[in-house]
Amino acid sequence: MKDNCKRLIKIMLSNEEWINAGYLANVMGVSERSIKNYISEINSSETNLIQSSRKGYLIDSKRAKTFIQSKGRNIPQNSHERINYIIIRILSNDADQGSKTDLYNIADEIYVSFETIKKDMYKVRKKFLEYDLYLTATNSFVAVEGNELDKRKTLSNILYEEFTDHIMSIDVIKNIYPLYDLELLQKLIETKCEEYHYFINEYALINLILDIVIGIDRMKKERTFVNEKRDDKRVGIREQELARNIATEIENHFNVTYSITEFEELTIILLSHLMKMDFNAINKENLEHMVGSECVNIVNQLSDILKNTYFVDIDNVDFIIKFTLHIKNMLVRLRNGYKIKNPLVNHIKNTCPLIFECAVEVSNKIHELTNYDLSEDEIGYIALHIGGNLETQKSKRKVITCVILFPQYYDFSNKMMEELKKHYQDQLEIKTVITSLDEIKKLDKTDLIISTIPITELVRMETVIVTPFLNEKDYKDISYIIDKIILRKKKARLKQHLMQISNPRFFYKDKEFKGKEDAILFMVNVMKKEGYIKDDFAKEIFEREKQSSTAFEHIAVPHSMHMNANKTGMFVLLNEKKPISWNENSVSIVMMFAISREERAIFHDVYDNLIVLLIDKSNAVKVLESTAYIDFIEAVVGCFK
Incomplete structure (x- = not known):
């Protein structure tokens, strides 16, 4: 929007009463004709923002404030942002048959030349064609043609792209649709869902509100569906x-009317997000009736991957029920072309890389079974379900073995054992209680002795002396020793696994590459000569990269999902002086894995730890100083604290 238009709005906001064109022209130093042109342009961007009558002009102050604020934000800074902006503007102007958008106005709004906009239009047309939409042009005016449903999908998906770097919220959507009371919309959805014993999680609710408000806005502009009925919605009564x-x-609060087809579309959008509140009423016996045999068959095949490749406990009924309900909703979204935004996806990738990797493999299987491609946002939600179950499994594992040394005195030792079990149930496995120092010599493979008497003999395990009644200091001392033992074990296991998959020939430093493809092919050729991999390994690596980039900020971990290598190995590139271009990242550390099925557990352990450790830039700096493979291993293990 031109600066003069913005200035006119601000002048009218300062008065908030009927003003004649002569007064406005005098204040702005322009002709009355110019004032009329500015008002016409403003109203073409925001319908009836300024009213006219014999008394002059009156601005809708509430709407104008929101409008001017939104126009002051997010001026596109590059070609990609301009293309999205142009698409949104064209679709927003698509109010009725014959509606057109003037590209000169768009150029003025975002402060670029008309020639720049003309160059962008090639990519705009290409983007529209991805959604089966096409543009018509008359001089500088363009209009979009095509199916209404495709127009809504385009608008929704482009807006999701705009949210990539932001947490989507009601306030963010308000900036795009300032005319609608979104808090009211949220409240009525939540209230009705509660009445019917359904709920929608917070992230899904925001996605749902965006899709619904797009529909409301399109209906307001009389852009509705015409005979676009869908088959097989799988909708319960x-x-x-x-x-x-x-x-x-x-309809009551937003002054729109849902036709049969509009109602069907609303139902589909709701179905893709709804979850039942009464999980306790759902069991394996009635689950298929609720989600359908197709969904259950898919989950059964996904369960095989989770169990056999990633050792996930699929006997956890609570996990299977919630996971199946999620897959059912996801299938509704995929089947009907709806996207969902996941603000946690990058956090999950960086902090729980193995869980995300498991979700990527699950999504690959879903593609194989359904031919639907899953976005990283969908993969992130699958990771949340898997991660929740893995954490439950981890909590069941006893990490430290322990013996209590407590000279016999009534049943005090039993009381201490019960207290320790209660306090450290997820960390300590108490093997036995001994009553004298002599029995220590007979102990085998114990990590810790908790004793109520001083231990004078030299022992090979950690010890901690406590009072018979376990006070606050005792618990603090025990916790300190437990953490120390856990860290030592983790470092020893990581070093053992790294040594097991290392090969001095798989280490290069500051070798120059044209990009990630060049680096991957170089590493593949070296590993192939050493007999680690099969002929189609490079193809499998690129397939995995296509699914979701294996770059994590300054590190990359390319690998195949098939785990069919002849031998497990890890190739290391350290390129501090010559970083490698890896999609949108500049990578200085690359670790490419070849994984044999028999050693997949080693890969799981190494992969998870390496990414979490080396994404910390201070650790990466230390590792980049390595000049040989063994130095690399020592540096990595040294970062474990």
């Missing part, structure tokens, strides 16, 4: 009742 109640509330 209760879900249909809920959708009808929400539609009625929206």
Whole structure:
């Protein structure tokens, strides 16, 4: 929007009463004709923002404040941002048959030349074609043609792209749709869902509100569906009742009317997000009735991957039920082309790389079974379910073996053992209670002795002396020793695994590459000569990269998902002086894995620890100083604290 238009709005906001064109022209130092042109341009961007009558002009102050604020934000800074901006503007102007957008106005709004916009239009057309939409042009005016559903999907997906670097929230959506009371929309959805014993998690709710408000806005502009009925919606009677109640509330509060086809689309959007509140009423016996045999068959095949490749406990009924319900909703989204935003996806990738990797393999299987491609956002939600179950499994594992030394005195030793079990149930496995120092010599493979008497003999395990009644200091001392033992064990296991998969020939420093493809092919050729990998390994690596980049900020961990290498090995590139371009990242540390099925557990341990350690830049700096493979291993292990 031109600066003069913005200035005119601000002048009118300062008065908030009827003002004639002569007064405005005098204040702005322009002609009355220019004032009329500015008002016409403003109203073309925001319908009826400024009213006209014999008394002059009156601005809608509430809307104008929101409008001017939104126009002051997010001026596109590069070609990609401009293309998205242009698409959104063209779709926003698509109010009725014959609606067109003037590219000169867009150029003025974002402070670039008309020639720049013309160059961007090639990519805009290409982007529209991805959604089966096409542009028509008359001089500088363009209009979009095509299916209404495709227009909504385009708008929704482009807006999701705009949210890539931001946590999506009601306030963010308000900037795009300032005319609608989104808090009211959220409240009526939540209220009706609660009445029908459904809930929608916070992230999904924001996604749902965006898709619904796009529909409301399009209906307001009389851009509705025409005979676009879908087949096989798999909608239950209760879900249909809920959708009808929400539609009625929206009609009452937002002054729109849902046609049969619009209602069907609203129902699909709701179905892709709804979760039942009463999980306790769901079991394996009635699950198939609720989600359908297709969904259950898919989950059964996914369970095989989770169990056999990543050792996930699929006997956990709670996990299977929630995971299956999630897959059901996900299939509704995929089937109907709806996307979902996951603000946690980058955090999950960086802090739980193995869990995310497991989710990537699950998504690959879903693609194989359904031919649907999953976005990283969808993969992130799968990772949340898997991660929750893995944490439950971890909590069941006893990490430290322990013996209590307590001279016999009534049943005090039993009381101490019970207290320790209660306090350290997820960390200590108490093997036995001994009553004298002599029995220490007979102990085998014990990590820790907790004793109520001083230990005078030299022993090979950690010890901690406590009072018979376990006070606060005792618990603090025990916790300190437990943490020390856990760290020592982790470092020893990591070093052992790294040594097991190392090869001095798989270490290069500051070798120059044209990009990630060049680096990957170089490493593949070396590993192939050493007999580690099969002929199609490079193809498998690139397939994995296509699914989701293996770059994590300054590090990259390329690998195949098939785990079919002849031998497990890790290739290391340290390129501090010559970083490698890896998609949108500049990578200085590359660790490429070849994994044999028999040694997949080693890969799981090494992969998870390396990424979490080396994503810390201070650790990366230390590791980059390595000049040989053994130095690299020592530096990595040394970072474990």
